[in-house]
Structure formats: C-alpha cells, structure tokens
Amino acid sequence: MGRVRKVLSRPVVVGFLTVSVMVVGVGLYWFQPWKLWQDETVRETLPATTARPSPSAAPTKAASASPRPAGPETLARGDLISHEHATSGTVKVLRLADGSHVLRLENLDTSNGPDLHVWLTDAPVKEGRAGWSVFDDGKYVSLGRLKGNKGDQNYTLPADADPAAYTSVSIWCDRFDVSFGAAELARL
Structure with a gap:
C-alpha cells in the first residue's frame, strides 16, 4: 500500500x-521587483531654442538687431507630491520659440516601476490614497514612457493638445492603474 x-x-x-x-x-x-533597486537617471537640458524676430516688426535693421527672447516661456508649474511611492520634483509646461509645447520634469525623484508613463490630465490632485487612481477617470494624454525615475526630462506635447485644458501631471503606472506621484499645475 x-x-x-x-x-x-x-x-x-x-x-x-x-x-x-x-x-x-x-x-x-x-x-518586476528588481526595479525597486534600479535607478535610471536622465539629465536632459532644456530644449534648444533659437531667437526669432517679432512677427509684427518690419524687416528693418533695428528689428533684426533686437529679436524677441528665444528662451522657453513657462506657462504653468507645480510640485510633485507622493502617491503610491515617494515622489518629488518640479513640473513645468513650457512654450518654445517655435510655438510647440514641452512638459519638463526637474529634479524628479521617484521609485522605478513597471510600465510608468507621464500623463497630462484634467483630474484634481488629491493627497494620500484618495489621489492614487483618479487620473484615468477624466481626460488625459500620455506623453510617453517615463524616461528615468530620477533627473531632468522633457516630453513633447502633441500638437493637438491644448496645455490650458489640463490641470495636472501624473507619473502613472499603467500596469497597476495607480499614480506614483502627481502635481497640480498653477498657470503663470
């Protein structure tokens, strides 16, 4: 037996x-638990800009000698708060000299994780657990995968995305439908 x-x-x-x-x-x-011990630092500079003459100026010697400032114009900014993971840094929405828009993350510091994206959203930023999963409830545009969990990064906004229509930014984990951190955008 x-x-x-x-x-x-x-x-x-x-x-x-x-x-x-x-x-x-x-x-x-x-x-992907190994990502908790892997940091990816990205150090992108501000997007390159070139001076352009004022569109209302006549093409005179004086007008070409004093072009409009070519640096990026900050339209909105905010500070990242923590949600699912400790997150800090600054977010800026910039208009470049050519009229295009870029979202810039500065001094980003968050956990690495699977399937992280940068989202521009119309959702309110709520502190604590209440803010973890509100960002996919409304209108949002994904600006692509998070390039790194630390550093300074630029994300080009699609030409058809009106930056004024969005009020927040989220570091969004698509795999688990949760925000790692977010920032409310204050218009300047």
Missing part, C-alpha cells in the same frame, strides 16, 4: 512544482 501512494504522489508533486514555477515566473514578470 505504501508503494502505491509513492507512485501516485510523484505526478502530483511534479505538477505542483511545475505550477509553482509558472506562478513565480508570472509574478516576477508582472511586478
């Missing part, structure tokens, strides 16, 4: 081990 139990239990044990290995593999892929 003891031999029969050993023979029957071997396939059960092999099956259990196979399922266990598969569950661990899927869990590692899904959660």
Whole structure:
C-alpha cells in the first residue's frame, strides 16, 4: 500500500512544482521587483531654442538687431507630491520659440516601476490614497514612457493638445492603474 501512494504522489508533486514555477515566473514578470533597486537617471537640458524676430516688426535693421527672447516661456508649474511611492520634483509646461509645447520634469525623484508613463490630465490632485487612481477617470494624454525615475526630462506635447485644458501631471503606472506621484499645475 505504501508503494502505491509513492507512485501516485510523484505526478502530483511534479505538477505542483511545475505550477509553482509558472506562478513565480508570472509574478516576477508582472511586478518586476528588481526595479525597486534600479535607478535610471536622465539629465536632459532644456530644449534648444533659437531667437526669432517679432512677427509684427518690419524687416528693418533695428528689428533684426533686437529679436524677441528665444528662451522657453513657462506657462504653468507645480510640485510633485507622493502617491503610491515617494515622489518629488518640479513640473513645468513650457512654450518654445517655435510655438510647440514641452512638459519638463526637474529634479524628479521617484521609485522605478513597471510600465510608468507621464500623463497630462484634467483630474484634481488629491493627497494620500484618495489621489492614487483618479487620473484615468477624466481626460488625459500620455506623453510617453517615463524616461528615468530620477533627473531632468522633457516630453513633447502633441500638437493637438491644448496645455490650458489640463490641470495636472501624473507619473502613472499603467500596469497597476495607480499614480506614483502627481502635481497640480498653477498657470503663470
């Protein structure tokens, strides 16, 4: 009788081990826990700009000698607050000399994680757990994957995205539908 139990239990044990290995593999892929110890620092400079003459100025020698300032104009700014993970830094919405818009993250410091994106949204920024998952409830535009969890980064806004229509920015984890951190944008 003891031999029969050993023979029957071997396939059960092999099956259990196979399922266990598969569950661990899927869990590692899904959660990617190693990213908690991996930092990716990005140090992008402000987007390059060139001086352009004022459109109302006549093409005279005086007008070409004094072009409008070519530096980016800050339209809105905000400070990141923590949600699911400790997050800090500054967010700016900039208009470049050519009329395009860029969202800039400065001194970003957050946790690394799976499937992180930068979202420009119309959702209110709420502190604590109440703010973790409000950003996909309204209008938002994804500006792409987060380039790194630390540093200074630029994200180009799509030409059809009106920066005035959005009131906040979120570092959004698409995998778990949660905000790592967010900033309310104050118009300047």
